[in-house]
Amino acid sequence: MKEVSTLIKEQFLNIGIIFRISKYEDKAEYQSHYLGLIWEYLYPLIQIGIYWLVFGIGLKHGNSTHGIDYLVWMVIGITPWFFMNRATLDASKSIYQRVGMVSKMKFPVSVLPTIKIVSNLSAFWTMLVFSIVIGFLYGVTPSIYWIQWIYYFICMIAWLIAFGIFNSTISVLVRDYRILLQSLMRMLFYMSGVLFNFQTDAFPAPFVHILQLNPFFYVVSGFRDGMLGTAWFWQKPTLTLVFWGMILFFLLVGSHLHYKFRSRFVDLI
Template identity: 50%
Template sequence: MSNVSIIIKEQLKNARFIFSMARYEEKATYQNHYLGLLWQILNPLMQIGIYYLIFGLGIRGGRSINGVPYILWMLIGLIPWLYINSSLLGASKSIYRQVDLASKMKFPVSILPTINLVSNLTIFLPMGAVVLFFLIQSHFYPTIYWLQLIYYFFCMVVFLYSVSLLNATITTLVRDYQLILQSAVRILFYVSGTIWDFETKGIPEIIIKVLRLNPFYYIINGFRDSLIFQRGFWENGTITLIFWLTTFVFLILGSQIHLKFRAKFMDIN
């Protein structure tokens, strides 16, 4: 736990620098594009359109899920996933890409995944606001359960950082790991309940129980429970406990491996 404490203190101590670097990273990514930061909205909108055409109109024929229009059901799951996807892949490359910068500016490399997570919020937050607008337009009005969005957002960020610290460390040591991670993320997209409801597909109950243990399913389903199905996180006590145990295991493992090898990052790079 001492390693975890060191990592957390580094994040808190460098909080102002993290947000400053995140803003710089946002601008640098799109500075050579004519539409600039507007692409942060256009890219997810195009992906949403493609997924809706294929899965909503093509495969499902526009049918709703539990009385909820598919487009709303999909949006609530897809917006968090787009953030998860970009953060998982971006943060995993953050250390080996910027370790030289860290050595020159004298800040701990453990904050590099955090910078990536904060930078990606410029996509997640405005798209989240769009989802809330469409929900209200569709007569899904705010309730006390909407406050759970804070909880599930916290779950998402903490879990992503825990996994990203481990991924970023391993990727720096073994570059091939990035390719393995990319394939794993593609699979996770389909088993996290992002665009299809595996609980209504006639899948054996034992398989559904296993799929529910997926931390990303817990997060995505949590957003849906809060916004449209009016279910509290305490109603899934066992899965909630498993989620946080999994998160802490990743955080402990990632912190230990990161602190053990980060002195060698410059030599490896």
């Protein structure tokens, strides 16, 4: 637990550095493109259009999901997924890419995954506003349930930091891990309820219970519960305990490995 507390302390003590570097990286990544930062928002919108045409119009023939238009249901779920997917993959290679630079100066390497997470937040806020607008157009009105978005946002950031410090460290220790993680995230895209509602009679109950243990599913379904007003987070005590238990697990393992091998990162790379 001492390593976890040290990790969390480093994040808060360097929060100014985190936001400054993340802002710089946003500008630097797209500076050579004609549309610049517009691509950060345009690409997810294009992806949403493709998924809606294929799954909403093509496979579902425009049918609703639990009385909610499929486009609304999909957009509110895919918004946190796009953010978590990109933040997870970016965080996993954050130390590998920057350790050579920070090794020459006094710099808390543990904040590198967090910088990648923060740098993706601007696109998330834009997508969230877009999903709200789509909801308004299809008759979804604000309710008291929306306030729990605050809770699920905290859950999402906590999970990404815990998973990020673990992935970024393992990626240095095991070079092939990043390729495995990319494949895992592609699989989780279909197993997190982003495009399909597997909480139906079409799927066996034991299979559904296993899929619900996925932390990404917890966040995706939580944002849907908030917008559509279907449930409060405390009505899912088992899933909540499992979710925070997984965060604690990855924090413990990730922080232990990080501080154990941090002095050797340059040699390992």
